[in-house]
Amino acid sequence: MISFDTDGHRFNFRAVAVITTRERVLLHMLEGDEYWSLPGGRVEAGEDAATAVAREMREELDIQVSVGRLLWIVENFFTGGGRPHHEVGLYFATDVPPEARILDFSMHHAGNEPGRKLEFAWFDRHELASIDVRPAFLRDALARDPLPFAHIVSRDAVPA
Numbered sequence: 582m583i584s585f586d587t588d589g590h591r592f593n594f595r596a597v598a599v600i601t602t603r604e605r606v607l608l609h610m611l612e613g614d615e616y617w618s619l620p621g622g623r624v625e626a627g628e629d630a631a632t633a634v635a636r637e638m639r640e641e642l643d644i645q646v647s648v649g650r651l652l653w654i655v656e657n658f659f660t661g662g663g664r665p666h667h668e669v670g671l672y673f674a675t676d677v678p679p680e681a682r683i684l685d686f687s688m689h690h691a692g693n694e695p696g697r698k699l700e701f702a703w704f705d706r707h708e709l710a711s712i713d714v715r716p717a718f719l720r721d722a723l724a725r726d727p728l729p730f731a732h733i734v735s736r737d738a739v740p741a
Contacts, residue, residue, distance in 0.1 A: 582622075582623035582624070582625055582626075583623055583624050583625070583626060584623050589664075589665060590664070590665045590666060590667045591661075591664055591665070591666045591667070592666075592667050592668070592669075593623055593666065593667075593668040593669075594623060594624045594630075594668075594669055594670075595621055595622065595623055595624070595657075595668055595669070595670040595671075596621050596622065596623075596624050596630040596631070596633035596634045596637065596670070596671050596673070597619045597620070597621035597634065597655075597670050597671065597672040597673065598619060598620050598621050598634045598637070598638055598646065598648075598673060598675035599619060599652055599672050599673060599674050599675060599723075599728065600619075600620070600646075600675050600676070600677060601674075601706060601723070601728075602677075602684065604705055604706055604707065605686060605703040605704060605705060605706060606619075606703070606704055606706045606709075606723050607619075607620065607683065607701060607702075607703055608620075608701070608702060608703075608704055608712075608714065609641075609692060609699055609700060609701045609702075610699075610700050610702075611694060611697055611698075611699055612697040612698035612699070612700075613697065615713065616713040616714065616715045617702075617704070617712055617713065617714050617715070618714065618715050618716075618719075619672070619719065620637065620638065620641060620642075620692075620701070621633075621634060621637055621670070621672075622636075622637040622640075622641075630671040630673070631648040631673055632648075634646070634648045634673050634675060635648050638675070638677075640693060641692040641693050641694060641699060642681075642683055642690070642692055642693070642701070643693070644677055644678065644681050644683060645678065646675050646676060646677050646678075647675065647676040648673050648674075648675050649673060649674035649675060649676065650673065650674050650730075651671060651672070651673055651730065652672045652673060652674055652728050652729075652730060652731075653670075653671075653672040653722070653730070653731050653732070653733055654669075654670075654671060654672075654731075654732045654733070655668075655669070655670040655671075655672060655716065655718075655732075655733045655734075655735060656668075656669055656732075656733070656734045656735070657669075657670055657716050657735045657737070658734075658735065658736045658737070659715070659716070659735075659736075659737040660737075674728065683701060686703045689701065689702045690702070706723045706724050707724050709723060709724065715737055716735040716737055717735065717737050718733055718735045
């Protein structure tokens, strides 16, 4: 995975799935965290970001997804685990098969993440202001319809 320490920062190259259906968006929370985020993960060396999204969804949810257009290029600066992070994320519109169990909106779903529990849940895209979602720009960005392409620089003030 492309993640390393440099100049006092942890750098990550992240690929992200933006999975929306109807008026909902799929978010996940990793055990020990107190906030929700979009699913995805770090890109492996030699792997393109769209392939990384598909791999992460196979690993975390055991589903085959269709990775669509690039929505956002995000430069994300935040503090996590007491250290500053500099993350570059590529966020892709992503579709799940219509028969996927994850499309049951009435419940939370367990995901696969070695060593830690991973919880997935659906949220109303227009009601994210009351939820701790990170990066914070997602509260407004996910409410737009359609989701426009953008380059975003996000500096979260709340430590992760």
